[in-house]
Amino acid sequence: MNWDRVEGNWKQFSGKVKEKWGKLTEDDLTVINGKQDQLIGRIQERYGLAKDEAQKQVNTWVGGL
Numbered sequence: 001m002n003w004d005r006v007e008g009n010w011k012q013f014s015g016k017v018k019e020k021w022g023k024l025t026e027d028d029l030t031v032i033n034g035k036q037d038q039l040i041g042r043i044q045e046r047y048g049l050a051k052d053e054a055q056k057q058v059n060t061w062v063g064g065l
Contacts, residue, residue: 040054
């Protein structure tokens, strides 16, 4: 799956994002609004990860959809 599909169907995928990264709040999901760079940034903040690691997790997650 590619990110364009995730972004286009953000309301559907936001629940799956919340399952994967439970520390993200509803406000985070609203701000992210399907933008990959916003998701990576919020994961970095909430989990204290480096950008590369957050990017890797997002890519793995999208690849598994």
